[in-house]
Amino acid sequence: MGLFINKKVFRLGFSLLIAVGLALGILIQPAAALTEDQKLLSEVWRIVNRTYLDDTFNHQNWATVRQKALEKPLKNHQAAYAAIQDMLKSLDDPFTRFLDPEQYRSLQVNTSGELTGVGLQIALDPQTGKLEVVAPIAGSPADKAGIRPRDRIIKIEGVSTENLTLDEAAAKMRGPIGSLVTLLIERDGEGETEKRVMRDRIALNPVVSELRMTPQSTPVGYLRLNQFNANASMEVAHAINDLENKGAAAYILDLRNNPGGLLQAGIEIARLWLDSGTIVYTVNRQGIQGSFEAFGPALTKDPLVILVNQGTASASEILAGALQDNGRAQLVGETTFGKGLIQSLFELSDGSGLAVTIAKYETPQHRDINKLGIKPDKVIPQEAITRDQIGTQADQQYQAAVELLTKNSVLVGLGARG
Known part of the structure; x- marks a missing residue:
């Protein structure tokens, strides 16, 4: 899944200036009016021209790309959509893509839950x-x-x-x-x-949670987060509060096979665990850095281990990187997927949509993890297990997380707290 910021794009009206050279008796004719399909293609071109992360546009003249696309006849919407897709393919970026109206609605539903x-x-x-x-x-x-x-x-x-x-x-x-x-x-x-x-x-209920007892009788709150949709932050906060009330003394946050989702959801969930500190830096094509901070208070200060693997991607990597770099959590598992790019979602004039890579992100310690991923503090390979085996003896990564928590001096001998 892509990492999205939602925004609307409104069409701009343009006026043509007809220049008349009276002295020379020359009349400069206005350019032929664009068809609706050509306007849609131009609309996409302008958004990419203004916002795309790579200002070389994959080392090509972006204006020439537009000119060539408009030279071909666009007989209908489908022809326009195909031309737009061809134009975007020249960027060689699978995350910058056109969505027809049905696909755009589907993506909106996905992130809505x-x-x-x-x-x-x-x-x-x-x-x-x-x-x-x-x-x-x-x-x-x-x-x-x-x-x-x-x-x-x-x-x-x-x-x-x-x-x-x-x-x-x-x-x-x-x-x-x-x-x-x-x-x-x-x-x-x-x-x-x-x-x-x-x-x-x-x-798409994104959170599974329960209180579990370790062999040393330590109450551990286990949370599995499946994706970062619009409900994710609220559901995680509810789960933490519930587990705190039940007496959790430590936490395991399972982000394995979580492909990501909304950027804001990742930031809000990081804030649930942090009193202060930077969560993520964003860098656009001008090199301008924005940052998102935690402002506390955290819902819990109990020790935290995060489980990650090759399916941990995008917003999951922002969350894992933020809590690892701030010393709030230790990561256990395998190196993550490595998607360090942020897409913005634009609504187009005909109800279709456009996802554009507008920025990259860096962890609080300025690590660019794109195509590299995040290496866990404790690397534990895992043979394939079924959904029913998660959190059991067959789940070697989960067992390593439990061992790490129970060896923590804060928890030794703590048992079930009052």
């Missing part, structure tokens, strides 16, 4: 260009079918994904509730396998 489909978060591998699973949504049809992070989707309903955009692939996996979609999955060491997945309504 509800969607319909198979429940997969997907990305294009920047090295291979293959369609890759970032993570299945917990409890979704894709999750129940055994699809895992880093699986590659080779075909959807027999159609190769080689030349599909992210949104085209997502559209092919959507459909009526109860209908089946066939996916050809490639997995390292296992070759290709076919999965038939039944589409359903996906409930």
Whole structure:
């Protein structure tokens, strides 16, 4: 999932100036009026021109790109959409993309907390260009079918994904509730396998929480956060307060296979754990740094371990990096996905949308993690486990987190506190 800031873009009216050279008797004619489809293409071009992170536009003359796009006849909206997508492809940035009205509405629903489909978060591998699973949504049809992070989707309903955009692939996996979609999955060491997945309504309750007792009788609050949607901060705050009231003496925050979501949700959740300190720095193409700070008080000062893996991406990495750099939490697991770019979502004049990479982010210690990820304090490899095995003896990363917490001098001999 992309890391989004929402905003509206309003169309601007333009006036043409007709210049008349009386002395020379020359009449300079105004340029031919643009069609509605050409105006939409120009609208996209202007937004990218004004906001895109890379001011070289992938080392090309961006004005020439617009000129060439407008030279081709645009017979209808679909032709305009195709021309816009071709224009954006020249940036070689899978996160800067056009969304037709249906795709735009779907993304809005996703970040609002509800969607319909198979429940997969997907990305294009920047090295291979293959369609890759970032993570299945917990409890979704894709999750129940055994699809895992880093699986590659080779075909959807027999159609190769080689030349599909992210949104085209997502559209092919959507459909009526109860209908089946066939996916050809490639997995390292296992070759290709076919999965038939039944589409359903996906409930996006992003937080799972419970109080657990360690073998040393230490009460630990376990929270699993599945994505950063509009409800995430409120749900995490509610879970922490509930666990505090039940007597939690330490916490494990599970961000494994959390593909991210809204930037603001990541910042707000970091504030729940911090009294003070920088959460994240943002850098745009002018090099201007913005920062987001914690202003306290934290909901709890109890020790915290965060579980991460290769499916921990985007807003999850902002949260993990903020709490690691501020010394608030230790990270256990595997190096994270490595998405350090921020997209802004623009609504276009015809109801379609545009996601544009407008900035990159750095952790409080100025680490740029894009394509690198965040290395945990304690690296623990994990064999594939089922959803039911999370937090059990089979979950080596969880067990390492429990061990780290119970060895903490603050907790030794504490047991269940009053």
